[in-house]
Amino acid sequence: MPDPIGTISRVLRWSVVDGPGNRLVLFLQGCNFNCPGCHNPHTIGVCxxxxxxxxxxxxxxxxxxxxxxxxxxxxxxxxxxxxxxCPISANPMVRRMSVEDVLVLLRRDVAFLNGLTVSGGEATMQLKFVRALFAAVKAAPDLAHLTCFVDSNGHLGPQGWAKLLDVTDGVMLDIKAFDPDRHRNLTGQGNERVLASARLLAKAGKLAELRFLLVPGQTDNTDEIDALRDFARSLGPGIRLRLNAFQHHGVRGPARDWPVMRRAGVEQAAARLMAADIGPLVLPSVWLNG
Ligand code: SF4
Ligand code: SF4
Structure with missing residues (x-):
């Protein structure tokens, strides 16, 4: 069988915000959600x-x-x-990379890296490539200490996760909304599969982080925050939560008119979550607005 080839929108040589430590990040092209609030909309379409x-x-x-x-x-x-x-939010500058191509990048910087993260787009849409890449990292004596993480929208089904989890150290999972209709408005898809993925990953001990995007007037209300609290509790103790704050960078269509999430709103949501004694809770580190 020929080696799988990844379609890569962008390679980030260093990142300290895409999983633990310093990481090489691959942004894979293509997504099965279509979020107006996406900050990397050119990773959604396939050319x-x-x-x-x-x-x-x-x-x-x-x-x-x-x-x-x-x-x-x-x-x-x-x-x-x-x-x-581009009318379909694709990227004509994608790179087609083999697993070996990525190993070369990892070896160049291995002394400074803690791991590799695949993001997107939705990285799990290129499941064969991600599986082959992670397996190759684990099998290489000089790279096996690097952790392999996935940044995912959670739409992958259980059969897909079953193909990936034995070579994956952790998954950072986005939940866009708990109300199903709101989730559909924000992503174009329902949230049943996302919630099922979170449960599956938590049970497998691979849920590294749950991420929740606060959008003023849409996901910052007490119903959503309480649903996040209850869901995190239901997954077991110590689930790490990250709150992200909606900003305008890269967004399309109606999302350009949505208000940005300000610091006071995030702190209000955080206080409600912390009162429930869950966590650890991670807040946005850089504020674009006061
Ligand atoms: S990236 Fe260019 S060639 Fe590809 S679909 Fe978009 S406009 Fe067409
Ligand atoms: S120079 Fe051409 S290929 Fe490069 S980003 Fe601009 S439009 Fe795209």
Missing amino acids: NDCGDCIPACPTDALTLVDGRIAFDPTLCTDCDECLRA
Whole structure:
């Protein structure tokens, strides 16, 4: 069987906010949610080689070759005009990488890394690649000490998790809302599979963090916060919660008109959660608004 190839939107050589310690992060292309509030909307779509982004590029870094979009990174000035031009929120600058390609990146920086995180997009949509990559890291004597984490929207089903968990050290899972209709409005999908994934991962001891995005007027009300508290409690003691605060960077459509989440609102939600004696609780570290 040929080695699986990953379609990668971006490689981040260092990150201290995508799991424990210092991590190499791969943002995989493609997502099965369609959140207006997504901060990386160009990772959602999968390119269909339509060519609509070519005229938007001021440096001719994009062309069609045999009907496929081709990208010349030596001509690219990182202006992102192509991302804005794409009608399906895809990225013509993706890299196709083998497992061995990623191992080379890890070995270059291994002395400074604690692990590898796959994010997105939704990384589990490229399940075969992620499984092969994590298995290769675990099997390499010089890399096996690196932890392998997944940042996920939780839409993967139990059969999919079963293929991944033996080579995964932890999963950071987003819950966008507890009210099913609100979740559908925020993501385009229901939340039953997300909640089931959280339960499955907690039971397996692989739920590294639950993340909850506070959007003013949508997910910062007491019903949602209390539902988060009760759900975290139901998963067992010591579930790590992270509150994120909605901001405007990258968002599309109606989300541009949503108010941003301010510090006072996050502190109010945090106080309600802390009164319930759950945690640990992690708050946004950088405030763009007072
Ligand atoms: S980001 Fe690069 S490829 Fe995209 S439009 Fe700008 S120069 Fe062209
Ligand atoms: S990135 Fe978007 S606009 Fe460009 S070729 Fe692919 S689908 Fe078309």
